[in-house]
Amino acid sequence: MTAKREQTLIIKQLMSSYERIGGINHLDGTNLPSKESVRRILNRIKELIFPGYFENVYLDTHNLGVVTGQKVVEVMDRLLEEIEKSILWESKTIAKKTSLKSIGKKAAEITLSFAKEIPSLREILKDDVAAIYTGDPAANSEPDIIFSYPGFQAITVYRIAHFLFKKGVPLIPRMMTEMVHSDTGIDIHPGAKIGHRFCIDHGTGVVIGETAIIGNNVKLYQGVTIGALSIPDRDSKGKRHPTLKDNVTIYARTTILGGKTVIGENTVIGGNAWIIKSIPENTTLYVANAQKHIYKEGK
Numbered sequence: 001m002t003a004k005r006e007q008t009l010i011i012k013q014l015m016s017s018y019e020r021i022g023g024i025n026h027l028d029g030t031n032l033p034s035k036e037s038v039r040r041i042l043n044r045i046k047e048l049i050f051p052g053y054f055e056n057v058y059l060d061t062h063n064l065g066v067v068t069g070q071k072v073v074e075v076m077d078r079l080l081e082e083i084e085k086s087i088l089w090e091s092k093t094i095a096k097k098t099s100l101k102s103i104g105k106k107a108a109e110i111t112l113s114f115a116k117e118i119p120s121l122r123e124i125l126k127d128d129v130a131a132i133y134t135g136d137p138a139a140n141s142e143p144d145i146i147f148s149y150p151g152f153q154a155i156t157v158y159r160i161a162h163f164l165f166k167k168g169v170p171l172i173p174r175m176m177t178e179m180v181h182s183d184t185g186i187d188i189h190p191g192a193k194i195g196h197r198f199c200i201d202h203g204t205g206v207v208i209g210e211t212a213i214i215g216n217n218v219k220l221y222q223g224v225t226i227g228a229l230s231i232p233d234r235d236s237k238g239k240r241h242p243t244l245k246d247n248v249t250i251y252a253r254t255t256i257l258g259g260k261t262v263i264g265e266n267t268v269i270g271g272n273a274w275i276i277k278s279i280p281e282n283t284t285l286y287v288a289n290a291q292k293h294i295y296k297e298g299k
Contacts, residue, residue, distance in 0.1 A: 038176060048068065086170040151200030247267075
């Protein structure tokens, strides 16, 4: 068989695959959000939250207003476009009868509400920076944290994505948190509920699940998992991930699992623990001898 005929056969096989399996973006008007555009939106939002830290433009009192205005317009225009795509995709995927006009209106409302939220995000993230600085003697300054700490980068993107997740935006919140997951090794689901003054120290390998609830003044070290026990059915509803109350500290490589697991206030858990039951408040727990901490149901 000649190369030309082989190519023709390959093309036919691919077209058959497309028809049988689907999985095509940008076909017949159902366009998924652009990863490149979502990453650009994230970068511009971070520039609005921390002016002068991430952009190449020199800022002074004379141009700050103009530069800020340009970025707000860009963020809103791009975010509106990507949210419209995600809502349209969802409406077609789950066979909702939603008009283009109503999709545009919903996307515009979400975009505007997010833009109005940016000053509040600045306040919350300022508290997160302060918590990390207070809890980490290795931090030389707050700019050091904003510029370089992977834990803070992950927290920043999580707080942006969480707002959009609460508004019911499909696809984009998870795209955002997975982008920073790839950059930092820290995996926070945008659906998790995390309080103020949150600190992730070092951070590599931290995992926080969708239904986790984390209070104020909580500190996690590297390798901590706030996860779910294995479920028999992916459609299982309800809370699958633990709750951490205020002022909890979890040291490296500890795994805490299960929707009914609650870690009480002011509790400290040492490293390398595996926990599937609630811990009362004001407790210090650590593994002194792993062989003496084997848990069996009913005992």
